[in-house]
Amino acid sequence: MKSQRELHTFSSGIILETGEALSSFDLMVDTYGELNNDKSNAILVCHAFSGSHHAAGSSDDGKSGWWDELIGPNKAIDTNKFFVVSPNNLGSCFGSTGPISICPETGEVYGKAFPAISVLDWVNSQEMLLSKLGINSWACVLGGSLGGMQALQWAITFPDKIQRAGIIAAAAKASSQNIALNEVSRESIRKDVNFHEGDYLKNDTFPKSGLKAARMLAHITYLSEENMNKRFGRKIQDVESRVDDLVDYEVENYLQYKGEKFSQVFDANTYILMTRAMDDFDPAKKFDNELKDALKKVTAKLLIVGFKSDWLFPPERGKEIQLAAMQSGISSSYLELEGQQGHDSFLFGNERYQKNIEAFLRS
Amino acid sequence: MKSQRELHTFSSGIILETGEALSSFDLMVDTYGELNNDKSNAILVCHAFSGSHHAAGSSDDGKSGWWDELIGPNKAIDTNKFFVVSPNNLGSCFGSTGPISICPETGEVYGKAFPAISVLDWVNSQEMLLSKLGINSWACVLGGSLGGMQALQWAITFPDKIQRAGIIAAAAKASSQNIALNEVSRESIRKDVNFHEGDYLKNDTFPKSGLKAARMLAHITYLSEENMNKRFGRKIQDVESRVDDLVDYEVENYLQYKGEKFSQVFDANTYILMTRAMDDFDPAKKFDNELKDALKKVTAKLLIVGFKSDWLFPPERGKEIQLAAMQSGISSSYLELEGQQGHDSFLFGNERYQKNIEAFLRS
Structure with a gap:
């Protein structure tokens, strides 16, 4: 599997959802596989909240990527066919700009001065990455948990730049619990x-x-x-x-x-x-709390996956998204899997899970 | 309602399940109602882990007892009929001997030197209280959560001294979670x-x-x-x-x-x-992990109550006790209630809950 790690600098900066701005920022990005000639095979994978750009393969210390069971040659997300792009999120601590980075204005570590980041901010920064890579649209954006929230936000925010969204073990908003x-x-x-x-x-x-x-x-x-x-x-x-x-x-x-x-x-x-980004995620909020209205302009096909043993974002949360998708008349499938590992089930390959992801990417 | 608060001192001390001993200990005890002539109407209520002896009525600062919705004149646990005994547990911090007490041997506060206490130790100390009150047996021992564990232990340990055990929102052992x-x-x-x-x-x-x-x-x-x-x-x-x-x-x-x-x-x-007492409670352990064998000598009638919305000790935990009771051929009923407040449901009176407790005490 061809794999590459690169630090991308966005020196034009970004204006965040809060109105605050970063004058410049970096994203640490792994890619797996190769971009095809018509640039139609790029997949964005979004990590959950403690994840990183290291999604597949093994690092020098023998540590496997967080989605290594699903990403690789002949795996569900087949790197012989797809060019997988896996950034570390803005605000994280594995190479992308975040609270442990040096603020260019002060020359000091950001620490508590680092601004609040939202799921929408991640999606916006990933859209800048898409553009920098010279790609018009993702064949798919997918991820589990907080990564699934990003996939959902992608489908809502950039309908022209995403063909499919895989929303796995996620929710359209966090519960009170x-x-x-x-x-x-x-x-x-x-x-x-x-x-x-x-x-x-x-x-x-x-x-x-x-x-x-x-x-x-x-x-x-x-x-x-x-x-x-x-x-x-x-x-x-x-x-x-x-x-x-x-x-x-x-x-x-x-x-x-x-x-x-x-x-x-x-x-x-x-x-x-x-x-905080997870708690505050609520794309329906701007639509009078009607998720179906938030989904109206979605053109991507959705695949929503829930795991029975997940009590953090139980299957009901996925079904809520599926119901809203049906009400807004967009293309969406819901899949409920047994899962043996609770919420973490999204990380582990099993036959039915992998076959469905593979078929979704082929669809 | 006649109500009394008294500090009982047990100067003969107690040998604990660990083998350690307290040379003397106090229990702060509330009683509600009056003991009848043949001393057959005494009920022991056992508090959950942060509870106290203050189970019913209101204190001077207006704070209601933790089971005030169930204990009182004409309530489910009717103080016109029953003499309710409510001790603060050994090891707690509301007047009974515990880590904040002075150790008689050292003249210093116990702090970390206070020994580990088990559910069985509570039951043993409560049996000493029973004896001190000159009562032969409890008409009922009941409580919710960790209090229900004490009721179950009572039925197992002192079959001759308990007529009924109300095991509410409890479990025969804590789960891994x-x-x-x-x-x-x-x-x-x-x-x-x-x-x-x-x-x-x-x-x-x-x-x-x-x-x-x-x-x-x-x-x-x-x-x-x-x-x-x-x-x-x-x-x-x-x-x-x-x-x-x-x-x-x-x-x-x-x-x-x-x-x-x-x-x-x-x-x-x-x-x-x-x-720790909650984690370590497991009366079946001494019986090759067979709860039905632990229950063999039980003569008390059991009432087991579970609440559907309880995810700490969900109804399944209560059903496990009921199943073991049926297997060991003892008298036991299981009641599953809706419950609106999750695990805390045991604290709140509602018609069906109260009627069942009342009928159980009358049975």
Whole structure:
């Protein structure tokens, strides 16, 4: 598989949904496969909130891309046929401009001064990327969770520049419970004494504990209760492999381990920014809260996928989008899959899931 | 309603399930109604993990008891007929001996030195209370959530001293997800810089932020997603009544407010102790994980109540107890109620719920 990583600089900057502006910004972008002659085979994959541009293949340290089970030669998103474009989102912390970047105006790290970013801002920045790549339209935009929200926004905002949108394990808006869970995570981060109201880097410190607790909570929402019971149940962690002596159960050890690892690679301000973008996503808002009206100008074919074991964005959320699509008379299919891994099911390939994605891209 | 509050001292102490001992302990106990001549009308109500002895009536500051909708004259638990005994649990922080108490041996506050307490320890201490009150057996032991776990343990441990057990919104053991959620709460508390490994009082401080975040998370698990959507939805909090300027949505403001209030009245070590007791509760464990075998010697009639909107201990958990009861051939009824408030539904009176409790106590 041909694969390339490139930092794209947009020196004309961007005006954000809030009205604030970035005078210049970078997007770190992976591509997999090759663009064909008529530039008709480009697919944009959008990552979920802690994801990155590294969607496929393995990095030097052996880490697989977040959608490696679906993207590659002869996989559901076949890189022998498609040119897959995978940017790290604006505001994230894996190479694209975000709170850990240097602000060109001040010469200092942005920190808390980095502006709020919305799903629409991501879509706008990705449209600038599309243009920079000299492509007229995406054969498909797709992603899971917050990535699915971007796919939906793409279909609404740029009907002429997208042929298909794959909206997977997502919702047209966060529920009250979704917002509440995100707020607890944000509270953990903000109340870490090392947070310094977001200016921790200027204080040579990092709110690691808060970020760890935030991720531990979020991680629970990505798994299904049934899957956790099967995998961990009430098993006691053997003493030798306990991360610390306060741990009794395997599930505690697992969460501690996952939270710790995450807190070593992610940024706290980015965590807050990303969860805010998720909470605030609501494309129907400008249409008197009528999603069907928001979808009226959509020309892309939609594929909406929900997973039965997902309790963060359960299948009902996908069905709401499908219902609105039917009411607005646009082309849309809804697929409900069993899923074994709760919300995280969108990351894992299984036959029916892969066949449907493949057929959708062929359609 | 005749009501009395009394501190009972047990100077002979107690040996705990871990083998550790308390040389002496106190239980703060409320009673409502009057004990009849043949002492056959005593009901023990067991509180959930953040509850107290104050189950009914109103305190001087106007605060209602946690089960005031069910306990009182002519209510489901009728104080004209029954003598209701409501202790604050050992290890709690509302007057009974717990981590904020002074250890008689050292003359210092217990803090982290307070031993782990189990549901069985509570039941044993409540049996000592029964004996001290000169009563032979409870007409009923009942409670919701962790209180329901105590009722179940009572039926198993002291078959001769309990006529009925009301096990409401409870489970015979915590799920992997339950444990995981509790662990995140504990992590928030432990990583608060003011926690000092549990010896915060000796350091003249308190891990308020950690306790607040813990409660915010727990609070979400007490409500149903549907109820949250109805009550808060995605409504923006009006600016004047925001608890701070980081709040956008009503649901955030509500959680912030609730968490803040809780962190002013509850103890952090108690929070950890109570969640540990909940995680570790598993009466079937000593019976090769066969709950039906644990129930073999039960003579009390059981009433098991589950609420459809409860996702912390969903109806399936109650059904598991009912199934085991049927397999062991004991007398047990299972009742599933709609419930509007998720797990918290057990706190609120509604006609069908109250009638069933009343009929059960009459049976």
